[in-house]
Amino acid sequence: MSDSSTHDWAHHYAGRTRGMQASEIRELLKVLEDPAIISFAGGIPDPTLFPTAEISAAYAAALSNPEKSSGALQYSVSEGYGPLRDWIVGYMGTRGIACTRDNVMIVTGSQQGLDLLGKLFIGGGDTVLVERPTYMGALQAFGPCEPNYDDLLPGSNATAASLSERAKSRGGRVAAAYCVPDFANPTGVSMTTAGREKLLDLCAELDVPLFEDAAYEALRYDGPAYPSCLELDIRRTGGIDASRVLYCGTFSKTISPGLRVGWVCGAKDPIRKLVLAKQAGDLHSATINQMVIHDVVGRCYDSQVAKVRDAYRIKRDAMLAALDRHMPKGTEWTKPDGGMFVWVTLAAGRDAGALLPVAIKREQVAYVPGRAFHATGGGENTLRLNFSMPTVERIEAGIARLGKLFA
Ligand SMILES: Cc1ncc(COP(=O)(O)O)c(C=O)c1O
Structure with missing residues (x-):
């Protein structure tokens, strides 16, 4: 009105x-x-x-002299702050994922990673496979790409053929699968290794990328960790550049969500394209926040x-x-x-x-x-x-x- x-x-x-x-x-x-x-x-x-004390000290250090502050307060590269990307390479290594700086880009929270992945892979009328229930923020991120949704394993017994057929009948293709394998938002439930393998089989059969949202992966209170989908796919394919998994990580749940620093890790080719998409969106994540996160994870991760x-x-x-x-x-x-x-x-x-x-x-x-x-x-x-x-x-x-x- x-x-x-x-x-x-x-x-x-x-x-x-x-x-x-x-x-x-x-x-x-x-x-x-x-x-x-x-x-x-x-x-x-x-x-x-x-x-808070470590974050405060890190900001003070970043602004402590003209040489440091001129970098911290300046525009910077879209891929992200090099030393932080190197730290993430080391961290991913501890999770069984061998990668290099070129496999990692910094994003303004993993939410931006989801938004960029949508822009890169989902066309209007395409189908995205999601768990039922799934993270509402992912639906919000993918929504402007005007996708259809279908149910993802293990909740559904649909086959690759039936999913492809249904996507085609809705005027698109199956474009991607999205999952939160560890302590999912909203259910808290984790996928077993067998469930992750089955999901990778499905994605391979459909030949689609898998967006692995690892937002809560570090917050394990009991029991041994499952291998990430990215790690399992690297074991299958022989290396990260051959993998179809794009892994979204974040410092929001461990350090602070207000600094808005996360990352996407995956094959170089889509990372390069994601960087171009990010450039169009915000040029780069806040330089000083990336430096502060790097300092804080070095001090006390x-x-x-x-x-x-x-x-x-x-x-x-x-x-x-x-x-x-x-x-x-x-x-x-x-x-x-x-x-x-x-x-x-x-x-x-x-x-x-x-x-x-x-x-x-x-x-x-x-x-x-x-x-x-x-x-x-x-x-x-x-x-x-x-x-x-x-x-x-x-x-x-x-x-x-x-x-x-x-x-
Ligand atoms: C499953 C999941 N993915 C991604 C995000 C986004 O987190 P951030 O953008 O702060 O990294 C959240 C936040 O609640 C979440 O629950």
């Missing part, structure tokens, strides 16, 4: 903006600024764990990750124990070995979206209804709970109130 004092913009927007809608849930969740509300809705790190893991393990345990104590019969939930989320499935017929306004107003507790994480529909009786942000005391109190509501 327009009146004489506001221009009507709707008809100016390009067709690709159709999917860009503010969600009702985000509107509802604006009330979360009220400290009386116990929020399990965020997906954000506990700020008391940020290495391992101890920082250990600190974060220890703190979140306690919160994860508190949430699982509270769910055991308070959830009514017929409710199920995941038991993640890491990450930030527990995924709850209410008894069939319950609608987590319809219950949210009551949860907020009456119980003063917030969560994210699961429906929004389902690209191809479903999930009405599911919801996502975050345990990284609330304190142990608020986890216990909030889950008790939710248990009462769901009963």
